[in-house]
Amino acid sequence: MIPVIAxxxxxxxxxxxxxxxxxxxxxLLSMSAFAAGVAHYAALTREAQTASQDERARWLDQGRKYPxxxxxxxxFAFKSPRPLTVFDSGIEPYLGSSIWLxxxxxxxxxxxxAEDATPLQRFGDLTLARLAQELxxxxxxxxxxxxxxxxxxxxxxxxxxxxGVPGRKLLLGKAAGLASGIAVLCLxxxxxxxxxxxALSEPQGAADEFMRMALLVLAYGAYLGGFIFLTLTVSAWxxxxxxxxxxxxxxxxxxxxxxxxxxxxxxxxxxxAGLTIDRxxxxxxxLKEAGAQLEEKQKSELFKKYNVTRIEDLPFDYxxxxxxxxxxxxYEIFEKHYAQLFDALARETALYQLGTLLSPxxxxxxxxxxxxxxxxxxxxxxIQQAExxxxxxxxxxxxxxxxxxxxxxxxxxxxxxxxxxxxxxPPFQYKRPGAAGVLPHxxxxxxxxxxxxxxxxxxxxxxAGRINPL
Amino acid sequence: xxxxxxxxxxLALEWGRxxxxxxxxxxxxxLTLSLWHGIAxxxxxxxxxxxxxxxxxxxxxxxxxxxxxxxxxxxxxSEIGLFEDPRSxxxxxxxxxxxxxxxxxxxxxxxxxxxxxxxxxxVRVTTGPWPIFLASYEWENPLRLLLGRFDxxxxxxxxxxxxxxxxSFDLLARELExxxxxxxxxxxxxxxxxxxxxxxxxxxxxLGTLCAALLTGLxxxxxxxxxxxxxxxxxLFLAASAAYLAFWFxxxxxxxxxxxxxxANALTLAACWLALVVLLPxxxxxxxxxxxPLPSRVEFINALRHETEESTKRSSELLKRYREDHxxxxxxxxxxxxxxxxxxxxxxxxxxxxxxxxxxxxxxxxQTAAIGHFSLLSPAILFREAAxxxxxxxxxxHQAFMDAVEAHRDQVKNFFDPKFVSEAAFTGFDDVxxxxxxxxxxxxxxxxxxxVCIILSASALAFVLxxxxxxxxxxxxxx
Numbered sequence: 001m002i003p004v005i006a007x008x009x010x011x012x013x014x015x016x017x018x019x020x021x022x023x024x025x026x027x028l029l030s031m032s033a034f035a036a037g038v039a040h041y042a043a044l045t046r047e048a049q050t051a052s053q054d055e056r057a058r059w060l061d062q063g064r065k066y067p068x069x070x071x072x073x074x075x076f077a078f079k080s081p082r083p084l085t086v087f088d089s090g091i092e093p094y095l096g097s098s099i100w101l102x103x104x105x106x107x108x109x110x111x112x113x114a115e116d117a118t119p120l121q122r123f124g125d126l127t128l129a130r131l132a133q134e135l136x137x138x139x140x141x142x143x144x145x146x147x148x149x150x151x152x153x154x155x156x157x158x159x160x161x162x163x164g165v166p167g168r169k170l171l172l173g174k175a176a177g178l179a180s181g182i183a184v185l186c187l188x189x190x191x192x193x194x195x196x197x198x199a200l201s202e203p204q205g206a207a208d209e210f211m212r213m214a215l216l217v218l219a220y221g222a223y224l225g226g227f228i229f230l231t232l233t234v235s236a237w238x239x240x241x242x243x244x245x246x247x248x249x250x251x252x253x254x255x256x257x258x259x260x261x262x263x264x265x266x267x268x269x270x271x272x273a274g275l276t277i278d279r280x281x282x283x284x285x286x287l288k289e290a291g292a293q294l295e296e297k298q299k300s301e302l303f304k305k306y307n308v309t310r311i312e313d314l315p316f317d318y319x320x321x322x323x324x325x326x327x328x329x330x331y332e333i334f335e336k337h338y339a340q341l342f343d344a345l346a347r348e349t350a351l352y353q354l355g356t357l358l359s360p361x362x363x364x365x366x367x368x369x370x371x372x373x374x375x376x377x378x379x380x381x382x383i384q385q386a387e388x389x390x391x392x393x394x395x396x397x398x399x400x401x402x403x404x405x406x407x408x409x410x411x412x413x414x415x416x417x418x419x420x421x422x423x424x425x426p427p428f429q430y431k432r433p434g435a436a437g438v439l440p441h442x443x444x445x446x447x448x449x450x451x452x453x454x455x456x457x458x459x460x461x462x463x464a465g466r467i468n469p470l
Numbered sequence: 471x472x473x474x475x476x477x478x479x480x481l482a483l484e485w486g487r488x489x490x491x492x493x494x495x496x497x498x499x500x501l502t503l504s505l506w507h508g509i510a511x512x513x514x515x516x517x518x519x520x521x522x523x524x525x526x527x528x529x530x531x532x533x534x535x536x537x538x539x540x541x542x543x544x545x546x547x548s549e550i551g552l553f554e555d556p557r558s559x560x561x562x563x564x565x566x567x568x569x570x571x572x573x574x575x576x577x578x579x580x581x582x583x584x585x586x587x588x589x590x591x592x593v594r595v596t597t598g599p600w601p602i603f604l605a606s607y608e609w610e611n612p613l614r615l616l617l618g619r620f621d622x623x624x625x626x627x628x629x630x631x632x633x634x635x636x637x638s639f640d641l642l643a644r645e646l647e648x649x650x651x652x653x654x655x656x657x658x659x660x661x662x663x664x665x666x667x668x669x670x671x672x673x674x675x676x677l678g679t680l681c682a683a684l685l686t687g688l689x690x691x692x693x694x695x696x697x698x699x700x701x702x703x704x705x706l707f708l709a710a711s712a713a714y715l716a717f718w719f720x721x722x723x724x725x726x727x728x729x730x731x732x733x734a735n736a737l738t739l740a741a742c743w744l745a746l747v748v749l750l751p752x753x754x755x756x757x758x759x760x761x762x763p764l765p766s767r768v769e770f771i772n773a774l775r776h777e778t779e780e781s782t783k784r785s786s787e788l789l790k791r792y793r794e795d796h797x798x799x800x801x802x803x804x805x806x807x808x809x810x811x812x813x814x815x816x817x818x819x820x821x822x823x824x825x826x827x828x829x830x831x832x833x834x835x836x837q838t839a840a841i842g843h844f845s846l847l848s849p850a851i852l853f854r855e856a857a858x859x860x861x862x863x864x865x866x867x868h869q870a871f872m873d874a875v876e877a878h879r880d881q882v883k884n885f886f887d888p889k890f891v892s893e894a895a896f897t898g899f900d901d902v903x904x905x906x907x908x909x910x911x912x913x914x915x916x917x918x919x920x921x922v923c924i925i926l927s928a929s930a931l932a933f934v935l936x937x938x939x940x941x942x943x944x945x946x947x948x949x
Binding site: 056078094 | 616
């Protein structure tokens with residue numbers, strides 16, 4: 001009986017002029033979003049690759065110089081996007097993707113794309129994820145608000161029930177019909193994302209990308225499935241189709257528009273970040289003080305060990321040791337500084353996911369960004385890998401100074417290095433985290449999306465069991 | 471035949487019905503709460519910006535004071551580390567002078583946060599190679615930037631139209647559906663007059679509530695009514711808000727006049743809202759970025775590194791030329807030559823990169839011009855831009871600020887460059903050129919926002935006139 005009801009629903013949806021118009025608009029928007037996503041991904045990847053290669057060539061060809069001068073010249077690390085950012089660019093427009101790795105300092109990523117954009121950027125990027133998150137639930141509502149209420153108004157619900165059709169079978173049939181209509185709508189976009197991800201992934205990362213895609217399908221399935229059952233619940237409860245439509249549109253507006261913004265603002269108030277200017281000034285002051293203290297400590301220990309009173313009398317180039325000690329002494333300060341920033345973001349993200357209890361979109365946004373690799377945790381991972389690489393550069397360089405410096409005719413320690421040193425430092429290669437590493441960041445959102453689906457299904461089941469045909 | 475009811479009598483009649491409409495009063499309550507919440511959120515951001523500006527002043531003062539104390543404590547003949555001695559202009563500029571140029575929030579900044587949570591409020595100014603590799607942006611949760619703020623402008627742009635549509639989508643259709651239309655329109659009232667009175671009353675109450683909620687919210691949040699330009703900004707903001715809501719009431723009137731069923735009306739209006747407020751701005755953003763793409767920042771960094779490398783390789787030649795162009799840079803010596811060569815290399819790098827830097831501006835201007843043309847298609851874009859302009863958080867004010875920062879940076883560089891290579895002890899701790907930002911004249915605000923109000927109001931009027939025409943085409947009871 002359920003397949004028959006579903007087939008009848010599908011037939012009605014197919015005949016519905018609104019569905020045809022909605023499908024055309026949705027496909028046009030999907031194609032535009034997809035094309036823009038692919039073009040953006042290709043441009044970013046190409047630019048990052050070219051710039052990384054050029055940066056490497058400049059590093060190797062910088063000629064002979066004092067190694068610490070090369071450390072100050074530094075290198076740039078560029079982040080290249082994941083293939084799934086074609087689907088969901090997440091917070092990428094609001095993050096810098098280039099970091100200057102220089103001596104003494106762990107710099108912040110530079111040039112957030114949104115800063116260069118026009119104010120229209122704040123209306124949001126048109127991405128496939130956004131269409132699925134905001135537009136598809138609206139289409140579900142438009143196609144499904146009259147499922148029970150409309151039949152009640154026209155009297156066909158009474159006829160159906162008088163024939164002995166159980167309300168719950170009616171529910172499952174209508175849900176299957178509605179889901180099929182939505183699946184037809186979304187299928188081209190899903191296939192495009194699968195194909196593009198397979199084509200854009202490196203061979204060794206393809207399995208991970210497919211795992212992420214499978215999880216994305218699950219998450220979006222739970223989200224949209226919840227909307228289907230919610231729509232049918234409200235339609236079963238309401239006496240008129242008009243009332244069902246108004247209630248569902250109000251829920252959509254609240255859950256998609258108002259609640260995410262409201263929550264993110266309120267969470268910011270719960271975890272006040274303080275002033276950026278103060279944080280940066282405090283970091284500068286801490287680094288300066290630590291530098292002075294470290295130098296004093298270093299000197300006194302070395303003077304004591306080698307029984308000298310001047311650095312010139314040490315049996316090695318003091319700066320090889322001092323520069324490395326300076327670097328290592330500041331590691332903790334930088335780690336604390338960045339940990340404070342990112343831990344605060346992680347706390348906010350966790351709390352934001354709890355918002356799924358008010359709006360399922362909040363949980364889905366975090367899950368979607370995490371799996372697409374366009375969330376805060378992956379950005380933090382990039383920053384940490386870049387910093388680890390910066391430390392390698394400076395350890396190798398300072399070690400070289402210590403081992404190769406020699407006194408010149410005036411007795412001053414001198415050292416120069418060339419390609420032989422620059423080549424010992426490997427190029428920076430960002431290794432993207434696997435899907436398993438992502439789950440802890442969005443597990444809560446995943447679980448709550450499951451709960452959302454279960455609650456909506458339970459409500460629909462209950463409403464269908466007690467449906468009043470009059 | 472009964473005497474036709476006057477408009478005042480109609481309004482009184484409708485008021486008696488409206489008083490019992492719970493959905494209407496709930497919508498007004500929701501509008502008020504949204505506006506109050508938006509103002510509170512905006513006030514919090516504005517307070518943070520003010521505090522940032524205040525702290526920047528304190529940090530600058532503390533740095534200069536520390537340099538003076540250190541300089542006074544040093545014996546004239548004593549030598550300390552090169553970057554610790556404030557008697558060296560280089561050390562003072564690099565280690566003591568924490569110079570920030572700041573853009574103070576305008577009086578109405580709390581009404582529309584605009585781009586101000588994304589763009590820097592205070593920019594660190596240094597004389598180092600341009601563009602400096604110092605991030606100036608405020609550390610804000612990127613998720614919050616992505617979602618946007620629940621400010622007053624958001625409440626009016628997104629939520630208020632939905633509430634307007636909620637209370638007006640089925641005014642005529644409901645009467646027809648309930649069968650009361652026959653009674654209502656059989657005597658002294660024409661459908662057009664009755665619908666006009668219904669809309670007029672609802673619009674007046676909505677606009678009154680909007681103004682009252684805004685004024686009370688602003689007053690409680692510390693809005694300085696007496697600040698220069700504050701009242702004009704507020705008046706323009708209210709005018710733009712009123713015109714925007716009028717647009718949506720006008721559209722709802724037109725859809726009602728088309729005499730479809732309640733569900734069809736709701737779907738039509740929801741589709742219009744979705745297209746005009748959500749899809750069109752996002753699609754336009756996508757199109758503008760595709761048609762006028764900005765140069766890549768990664769490529770810019772790559773070019774900068776390349777030009778720096780090339781300039782460094784030619785440092786001897788550049789040093790010679792720089793000395794010829796800048797006589798009086800002090801006697802040649804190891805340090806003097808090193809610093810002068812650095813200045814020469816930086817100057818050459820800046821010169822070589824200027825065309826690329828200009829390309830960003832040219833493309834951005836093209837994008838802005840394109841949006842200016844196509845924003846006429848979306849009332850949401852028109853209103854958001856007007857609101858941000860009234861609040862002083864629009865892109866033009868910020869661009870003017872960044873231009874002023876760049877000009878100031880040149881002044882600071884011109885002040886320090888000769889002192890970097892001078893052997894004389896640096897004493898000009900208080901002589902660093904101050905930053906000055908000239909606000910655009912208030913008349914520009916009027917010329918920027920008034921056309922938006924006129925366009926939105928004219929659209930509303932056109933919808934209403936079209937609605938009257940539709941209502942007059944055939945008797946309502948034939949529907």
